[in-house]
Amino acid sequence: MGLxxxxxxxxxxxAASRCCAPRLRSSxxxxxxxxxxxxxxxxxxxxxxxxxxLPTAAAQIEEAVAMSCLPEADPEPHDSWLLWLDFWAxxxxxxxxxxxRRTADERWRDLISSLVRSGQEAGEFRxxxxxxxxxxxxxxxDGCAIQIALDDPVxxxxxxxxxxxxxxxxxxxxxxxxxxxxxxxxxxxxQADQPIEAPQKxx
Numbered sequence: 001m002g003l004x005x006x007x008x009x010x011x012x013x014x015a016a017s018r019c020c021a022p023r024l025r026s027s028x029x030x031x032x033x034x035x036x037x038x039x040x041x042x043x044x045x046x047x048x049x050x051x052x053x054l055p056t057a058a059a060q061i062e063e064a065v066a067m068s069c070l071p072e073a074d075p076e077p078h079d080s081w082l083l084w085l086d087f088w089a090x091x092x093x094x095x096x097x098x099x100x101r102r103t104a105d106e107r108w109r110d111l112i113s114s115l116v117r118s119g120q121e122a123g124e125f126r127x128x129x130x131x132x133x134x135x136x137x138x139x140x141x142d143g144c145a146i147q148i149a150l151d152d153p154v155x156x157x158x159x160x161x162x163x164x165x166x167x168x169x170x171x172x173x174x175x176x177x178x179x180x181x182x183x184x185x186x187x188x189x190x191q192a193d194q195p196i197e198a199p200q201k202x203x
């Protein structure tokens with residue numbers, strides 16, 4: 001999410017909020033929707049660069065899930081998820097915010113389904129309906145986001161990431177190397193070859 005976003009959504013009395021003083025004349029709803037739009041555009045810009053560096057659809061879908069769950073892509077992941085909780089709550093009551101929420105979810109599901117189709121065309125993934133799978137994974141990640149935002153002691157970012165990847169690999173039919181303490185190399189379930197190595201995430 002970044003410090004700039006958090007400052008613009010911070011309480012008006014905070015020191016951080018003063019750097020965005022002109023924007024604070026906007027309503028809280030406008031500030032929140034601006035923050036979400038900025039978050040989405042930044043996330044996808046970073047994501048496109050990072051996914052383009054990876055050689056397989058399995059590595060790319062792992063990267064997308066890692067960027068959603070793990071703190072490495074966001075210096076303040078807890079605060080970022082709190083912002084999304086505010087956004088979801090407002091979307092249930094405000095039609096204009098609800099439309100932005102639908103657009104954001106459609107964009108995310110389109111990314112997931114496109115990765116699934118790419119993996120199927122390459123022979124990495126088994127035959128599943130990409131659109132139905134995208135809905136399921138979207139719902140799973142949103143549920144994990146709530147647990148992360150609430151600091152659930154048994155559902156921290158790393159645990160949520162692991163559970164999501166186990167679900168994904170089971171549904172799509174590939175062996176996830178993270179289940180053996182290794183990330184970034186993949187093979188189809190039952191394949192005897194050595195896994196393909198993908199660039200590791202900087203940690």
